[in-house]
Amino acid sequence: MTGSESGPAIAGTPAPRPRRPVIAITGPDQGGGPAWLFTALAVWRAGGRPLRLRPGKPRSHRRFDGLIVGGGADVDPELYGETLPEGPDAAAIRNAERRLSQRLIGYLFYPGLWLLRRLFQSHGGTLDSERDRLEKALIRRALDDHLPVLGICRGMQLINVVLGGTLQRDLAAFYVETPKARSVLPVKAVTLDPRSRLARLLGDTPIHVNALHNQAVDQVGNQLMAVGREANGIVQAIESERIWCIGVQWHPEYLPQKTRHQCLFHGLVKAATRTAWG
Numbered sequence: 001m002t003g004s005e006s007g008p009a010i011a012g013t014p015a016p017r018p019r020r021p022v023i024a025i026t027g028p029d030q031g032g033g034p035a036w037l038f039t040a041l042a043v044w045r046a047g048g049r050p051l052r053l054r055p056g057k058p059r060s061h062r063r064f065d066g067l068i069v070g071g072g073a074d075v076d077p078e079l080y081g082e083t084l085p086e087g088p089d090a091a092a093i094r095n096a097e098r099r100l101s102q103r104l105i106g107y108l109f110y111p112g113l114w115l116l117r118r119l120f121q122s123h124g125g126t127l128d129s130e131r132d133r134l135e136k137a138l139i140r141r142a143l144d145d146h147l148p149v150l151g152i153c154r155g156m157q158l159i160n161v162v163l164g165g166t167l168q169r170d171l172a173a174f175y176v177e178t179p180k181a182r183s184v185l186p187v188k189a190v191t192l193d194p195r196s197r198l199a200r201l202l203g204d205t206p207i208h209v210n211a212l213h214n215q216a217v218d219q220v221g222n223q224l225m226a227v228g229r230e231a232n233g234i235v236q237a238i239e240s241e242r243i244w245c246i247g248v249q250w251h252p253e254y255l256p257q258k259t260r261h262q263c264l265f266h267g268l269v270k271a272a273t274r275t276a277w278g
Contacts, residue, residue: 020049021065021272026135026155028072028128029056033120034113035070038253039152042262043068048269053138055130066272067142069135069155071212071251072128087114088185096185096208105257106185113184113254136162148244148271150264153212156247160238163221168234184210184254190236196227197239198246201267202260209236209250209261216249244271 023043027036032054040050048066053059088096088110097103135155139162142149151159157167186208194204207228217235220226228237228248236249244267252261 018273018277020047021269021276022051022063023048023066023068023269023272024051024053024062024064024138025068025070026053026131026138027070028131029054031120032070032072034116035251035253038256039068039070041256042253042265043269045256045262046265046269048265048272053134055128055134058134064147065276066148066268067138067150068268069139069149069151069158071153071155072131087111087118088183092183092185092187096183096187102257109257110184117184132158143243143245146243147275148268149246150268151245151247152253153249153251156238156249157215157217159245159247160217160221160224163224165217165221165224166219168216168218184212184251186210186255186258188230188236188250190228190230190250192237193225193227196225196237197244197267198227198237198248201263207260209248209252210254212251217247244268 025036025039025043036052040052043050051059051062051064053062090107093106093110094103097106135158139149139159141147149159151157161167188209188211189206190209191206192199192202192204217226217238220235220238223241224238224245225241226235226237227239228235230236234249238247239245246264246268248264252258252264255261
């Protein structure tokens with residue numbers, strides 16, 4: 001047998017370590033720095049290798065084992081006559097974080113995160129058709145190849161549209177009795193379907209999430225089901241009936257200190273590992 005031929009492993013030789021599955025993460029060409037950094041960190045901590053894809057660098061030749069369709073910066077509220085929400089203050093952090101250890105972390109983390117997003121926020125309010133085109137193609141490619149997919153905020157909405165669903169563009173009517181929360185803090189309670197894959201990942205008790213969106217899923221797409229809602233009925237999470245495809249309206253990447261939220265990334269990487277190693 002030549003040295004180039006494969007043979008039985010030599011006793012005592014350690015087995016090769018499995019490679020980290022490659023997780024593609026989409027985003028815009030401009031304004032997506034914080035989301036990319038936090039999502040890449042979450043993927044790496046979960047055992048994956050992040051790969052950034054954006055319209056200017058689509059890297060269409062690159063192979064990946066799982067896909068995260070990222071969120072997008074909202075239109076600057078100043079452009080349509082609303083005042084910009086201020087960063088979270090100490091009272092808001094106390095209300096959102098009941099445990100003292102989490103509260104102490106929050107006093108530094110949440111104001112810093114708010115400032116970081118503000119500095120990198122896209123302005124102009126123009127639609128990003130190139131990003132739409134890229135992400136639609138990636139979603140179809142991943143679903144056709146049975147790769148695990150996670151949609152975050154805008155990403156969840158786009159998955160729903162690609163699969164034939166519609167969006168609720170104006171949420172004002174849903175917030176008549178309860179004020180609309182918009183915060184990097186986990187201030188909104190979401191009830192999960194206990195029979196869902198998402199509940200198996202995160203637990204089936206209500207989960208508190210952040211809120212950075214202006215639109216939401218209306219009619220759910222083909223072979224998707226709503227598995228998370230807030231009290232007023234707005235859909236906060238969807239998933240496929242057949243394959244590992246989950247969308248959440250909130251931003252789990254901005255909650256790196258919350259183990260429960262990071263389970264989403266661990267679940268995605270675990271599913272991608274199975275795909276990568278067959």
